[in-house]
Amino acid sequence: MRGRVITALSVLALILNLVLASPAQAQQLDLAPVAIAEPGSPVLLNPGFECGDGYHDQPGIHGMVPNGWTASILAGGDPFMVSTQMWATMSCDPTDMGWEKIEGHDSNIFMAAYAPYGQDFAAPPFDVVLYQPVSATAGTSYSLSAWMTSLCGGSTTPSDCPQDAYIAKMAGVDPTGGVDPTAPTVLWIEDRRPHTEVRWTNLFLATTAQGPALTVFLRVLSPFYHHGNHVFADAVKLVRAPTSHVTVLERRGNTIELAWTGELGPDITAILAGNYRLTFDVQVRSGAAPWQSLLTEQPAGSHTYVAPQSCFDRTYHFRVRSMAQQVVGQKGAWPDHHFVGVWVESEPVTVMHAFTCAHSAHLPLVFR
Numbered sequence: 001m002r003g004r005v006i007t008a009l010s011v012l013a014l015i016l017n018l019v020l021a022s023p024a025q026a027q028q029l030d031l032a033p034v035a036i037a038e039p040g041s042p043v044l045l046n047p048g049f050e051c052g053d054g055y056h057d058q059p060g061i062h063g064m065v066p067n068g069w070t071a072s073i074l075a076g077g078d079p080f081m082v083s084t085q086m087w088a089t090m091s092c093d094p095t096d097m098g099w100e101k102i103e104g105h106d107s108n109i110f111m112a113a114y115a116p117y118g119q120d121f122a123a124p125p126f127d128v129v130l131y132q133p134v135s136a137t138a139g140t141s142y143s144l145s146a147w148m149t150s151l152c153g154g155s156t157t158p159s160d161c162p163q164d165a166y167i168a169k170m171a172g173v174d175p176t177g178g179v180d181p182t183a184p185t186v187l188w189i190e191d192r193r194p195h196t197e198v199r200w201t202n203l204f205l206a207t208t209a210q211g212p213a214l215t216v217f218l219r220v221l222s223p224f225y226h227h228g229n230h231v232f233a234d235a236v237k238l239v240r241a242p243t244s245h246v247t248v249l250e251r252r253g254n255t256i257e258l259a260w261t262g263e264l265g266p267d268i269t270a271i272l273a274g275n276y277r278l279t280f281d282v283q284v285r286s287g288a289a290p291w292q293s294l295l296t297e298q299p300a301g302s303h304t305y306v307a308p309q310s311c312f313d314r315t316y317h318f319r320v321r322s323m324a325q326q327v328v329g330q331k332g333a334w335p336d337h338h339f340v341g342v343w344v345e346s347e348p349v350t351v352m353h354a355f356t357c358a359h360s361a362h363l364p365l366v367f368r
Helices: 008-020 021-028 084-089
Strands: 069-077 080-083 110-111 128-137 141-151 168-174 187-191 201-208 215-221 232-240 245-252 255-261 278-284 290-300 301-306 313-325 350-351
Touching: 069 301, 080 313, 084 110, 110 187, 128 350, 141 168, 141 215, 168 201, 215 232, 245 350, 255 278, 255 313, 290 301
Parallel strands: none
Antiparallel strands: 069 128, 080 110, 110 232, 128 215, 141 201, 141 232, 168 187, 168 215, 245 255, 255 301, 278 290, 278 313, 313 350
16 A cells, blocks of 8 residues: 555545535546446445545544435544545545455545554544435335455554454344434344455345335444554445245145245346346244254255154244355456345145154152
8 A cells, every 4th residue: 555644634625625526526536337227226325435426524423424325423432434535545536446445446434533544543442334214115125235344453464453353344224214223123234354354245135125215224343442443345235135936836744845936136137247146045944943944055946845754743934035146257247246135935834743642651669
């Protein structure tokens, strides 16, 4: 990384210039091709955190917040966030592609505290969130995919991050459209691995909208005091989720024949240069027992399940979840988003007992 010292005053001047720039000027900075949204598809604003799409001041937030998003500090003293390119270069040059990102020209950086580019800094614990409500259709399932990477102790190699320390990178969705990141309605996916294990990690999950809006969250939780802790986020994508259908075809004695299929859906199909295929995970449970994995990453197809013979009648449930992934080893869209669907259950199937239980009673011995 190129060493450069930038003063707080020069950063402020840059930020003011970007905020006051006309919409036409800002739009000219984003030269990446954009796919036309399919009718009914969800629309996220500035999903790639591009400085060309704009950043704005938000009271109580140190730095700048990407347009379309709102920041919330859940814990910590004075965490800092801004466009990575603006922080590092004091510019928004679309030809400068040398900054940490996974797509486009830019990303969003979260820091425990402000420090000039190339300078180490003390990093007390902090917990910060970006969120954005999105129009949705009640009863429709949506799939979120986002990319994040965390650097504990900065980018030095080997890392001096303490063995038990971590920075949690999280993506979440509230299907009710609420904006409280601590609400029990928010569904979260989390990754704690450092950059020395995985450079960028893909966080993905799915849910079904319960009203006319849902809310997308990105969260950074750094619970340990260590120098240089910061996180980059980029390439957030929300689509209508791939679908699944599961059918019980036949039951013969203690064998159950089931089949499944699904569709990518219009949003995934419309991704530029996408090469997506569906696979399915299948699970089973008996009664109210926990779900057990039966099959993973299977194409559309069928399976014969053989239930263990029992002296009791047992009711079985099956569920299937689709996953849209690009074909490994072939050309496709970048970044390589994964889009998961929601679990879809079959009707229950009862298997009658195969034999009569032999009941016995054990009485205590009595000695006189």
